[in-house]
Amino acid sequence: MKNNFIKILKFEIFYKIITIIILLPFLNKVLQMYLNNHSAVGIVFNQNILFGFFSFKGILVVLFLLVYSLLIVLYEYSVIINMISLYVKQRPFRIYEVMKVSFINLKGLKHPSIIICGLYYLLILPLAHIGYLNALIPSFKVPNFIFGELSLTFSGNILIVLIYLLYYGVYLLLLFVPFYMILKKENFIKAFKDNFALYKKLEIKDRFILIAILVIWFIVETKIIMLLPDAVIKNTDFNRFFLRNMIISARFRIYFFEYLVYTFITIIGMYFFYYFYLKIINKYDQELLNVNLDHEISQKLDNTLIQTKLKASNLTKFINKYILTNKFYLKHTFIINTILIISVVILITCLFSDSIYLISVLLIIILFLYFIASIYNFYELKTTGKSSILDNRNSAIFYPYQIIKRYLSQSKLYKKHPKIISFILITMSGLLISMYLQLPGKIHQPIIIGHRGSKYGVENTYEAIIxxxxxxxxxxxxxxxxxxxxxxxxxxxxxxxxxxHLDREVSSMTANELEKVTVYERQYQGNIITLDHLLKKLKKEKIKLLIELKADNNQIELSEKVINIVEQNNFENRTIYMSLDYEIVEFLQEKRPEWWIGYCIYGSAGQIDASIWKLKIDFLAVEENMITVNFVDKANSNWIPIYVWSVDDKIKMDQYLDIGVSGIITNYPDRSYEVVKKYLEKNHQYYPYQIINNGSLQPIIN
Structure with a gap:
């Protein structure tokens, strides 16, 4: 069992790396290419995520991404299930052989049920997050704000229970479908029928064992999450700045360590999950586990690889014969190689714009290793009078130095001025490394924002704000x-x-009628208030306001009236603004560009880059499920502060501040105050903006 687990662990590590550095970037590239052509800034938010794909091209892109993602996920399941089923049958195997023949298990996708199949593998299984884990979508959560709003009412809590019952019920109903799709190469519909037939055969004892395994998984995972609260790294955080974050941020190193521990534990759990379920399946359907490695298919794949190697070898011989031994090339080797390298880099960056960052990181690593080797070489020459670096074939650290030295040896300039060229290279490596290690700063000191005032009163009432x-x-x-x-x-x-407790729409009542309505929340009660009356009551108070405008097909009217009321009360220097509706954000920016106006978002598709400034937003108020190290890094790099909502847990507040958010929107400001105070005591940095006494954000002038 130990050897079998090690094989699965090796495959999972390999597949995780391949997913992060190749498969996921390609998926993002396809998505980004579409968004760049159909969005002014290459990124869409909120409801536009859905509406942005309501076109023929959009539907084709979605279908392609669904099939592509499904292939990635199902192939991973296929390899693991094949390996464990072979172990259950006590048949020896090699990882490479299983990986080759596992492609054949994807036959079941050639069926009209592929859409339903995609929803099952890419939505239901990540939502349930029990047993069936994958590298592409490790987990998926219903956004906190949805359940947060529903939990405020009794009927909402019932709906939450029904939602959980729905996707866990579907998960249980289709529990054995992946085994049948993979081991019998069936389509989704046929696998469902066989899955249902197996359920009918199960004895009560085995049904109890199945449920017990699921319950144990749920309890253990909940406990692990409590013990490893900092395992917050997502796939997108393994990007060009991963190395920088590992070097600079002690907290990020903790994130990564806990992520590794959590991943290792879940792989162990996944292994036993498959093992015990396959043992139960084998008891009732022994034919299912009669997995034979298709040696004919394996041989065909091997022959293809051999043919590819032969063609590559012939190409190498051709290049050696007609190019590398050519007199012109030999005379101008350095210049030709330099032109070729620059041309290849330009071609790659034109085809894949994001690759420039990866090339930059690779260059930094190479120059850093060159810098280390140069110091070692200098020390060795000083102490022994000779250098052994160029002849050392066993150390990967010296390899970049050897390559660069051999490359430079082709240059007449280097032969003439070796010390000057070496000094320039070492200086370049130092500058590039220092630039790479520079963390993007926050725009302003972290601020505390009480969500709808606070939970210490009825939401949105004067008392809650005080x-x-x-x-x-x-x-x-x-x-x-x-x-x-x-x-x-x-x-x-x-x-x-x-x-x-009054079934009336706000839009069906006058302001005078609404102000007479008493509202209740927990042990508190209060009254609805107009914006004008609220600003008048707050004139002598110190609190500032973040006004969220919520329109119902009256965006312009609402925006104009808010502007008028704020200015009539001379409150414009004590307010900032946001909305889920971009039309409102755009209108406010057009009418009052000097105001601090943000976009409130709960979802996005695409990558943040400098083009986000075309949106004319001053900040993003982001639902906490969207927060990743990568997302916040990119926002801060483009001078867009992030305010995260709605966070009530102190541990999460501390995590988000450390990741780089500039504001915490919370129902419990006292908790946030404690966390922010401790954070500022531990972290001292320069902020280009400050919150002045009247509440507005202004640049700090030195």
Whole structure:
């Protein structure tokens, strides 16, 4: 069993690396190419993620990405299930052989049920996250804000339970489908029928064992997550800045260590999950496990590889005979090689724009190793009078130095001025490394924003906002929408049922009627208030406001009225603004470009780069499930501060601050205050912007 597990571990490590450095970047490249042609900034947010693909080309791209992702995921399952089934049958195998023949197990995808199959493998299994784990989509969670909103009402809590029952129920119903699709090479529909037939055969004892395995997995994983709260690294964090983060950030090294521990434990769990389930299946369907390595297919693949090697060998001979021994090439070797290298780099970067960053990192690593080897060479010459680096074939550290030295030896300039050229290369390596290790700074000192005021009062009421102020909030976030008579009122829901137990729409009542309504939340009660009355009551207070505009096909009217009320009350220097509706963000930026205006987002597709400035946003208010080291790094690199919502857990607050967010939107400002205070005591850095006394954000002028 130990040897078999080691084989699976080796494959999982290999496949994880291949997924991160090849398969996932290709998927992102296809997506990015489409978005670059159909979006002004190469990235879409919120509902536009769906609407952005409502075209013939968009549907084709989605189908391609679905099939491509499905192949990646199912192939990984195929290799692991084949290896464990061979072990259960006590048949020896080699990883390479299993990997080759596992391609044949993908036959079941050639069927109209591929769409349903994709939803099952790419959505249901990652949602359940029990047993069937994969490198491409390790897990998938329902965004916290969805369950957060639903949990505020009794009916919402019932709906949450029903959602859990739905996807765990589907998971249980289709539990054996992957085994039949892979081992019998069946399509999804046929595998479902065989899966259902197997369920009928199961004895009560075995059904109990199946359920027990699932429950144990759930409990153990929950416990592991509690013990490893910093295992927050995602696939996207293995990017060009991974090495920098490992060198610079002690916290990132902890993230990576806990990620490795968590991954190792889940691979162990996955191994036993497959093993015990296959033992149960073998008890009722012995034909299923009669896996034979298809040596004919394996031989064909080997022959293809041999033919490829022969062609490559012939090409090498041709190059050696007609190019490398050519008199012109021999005379101008250095110049020709330099032109070829530059041409290849330009071609690669034109075809794959992101590759310039990877090439830069590779160059930095090579120059760093050259720098280390140069120091060693200098020390060796100083102490022994001779150098052994060029003749040392056993050390990978010296390999870049050897290559560069041999390359430079072809240059007449280097032969004439070796010390000057070496000094230039060493200086370049030092500069590039220092530039690479430079972390993107935060735009301003972290701020605390009370979500809908705070939980120490009824949301969006004056009392909740004052409690936010008393608990050290820099800002109180409030929601504003229009009443029936077109007056901005401070309330989140469009219906009063949850807070006032009154089944009336906000848009069906006048502002005067709404202000008479009493709202309740836990042990608190209060009254709905108009934006105008709220600003008047807050004039003598210190709290600032983050106003979120919530429109219902009245974006322009709502925006204009908010502008008028804020300016009439001279409150513009104590407010910042955001909306889920980009039309509102765009309108506010056009009318008041000097204001601090952000875009509130709960999802995105595409990569953040400098083109995001075309959106004319000052910050992003991001749902916490979107936060990754990579996402925040890119935002900070492009001078877009990130405010994360809604975070109530202290451990997560600390993680997000360390990752680089500039603001915490929370229901409990007192918790956030403690975390931010400790963070600022530990971390001292320069912030180009500051929050001045009246609440506005202004650049620091030295």
């Amino acid at each position: 409690k936010a102020q008393n608990n050290h909030s820099d800002y109180a976030e409030i929601d504003v929408q229009l009443s029936k008579d077109g007056i901005p009122v401070v309330i989140h829901d469009t219906n009063l049922l949850r807070l006032a």
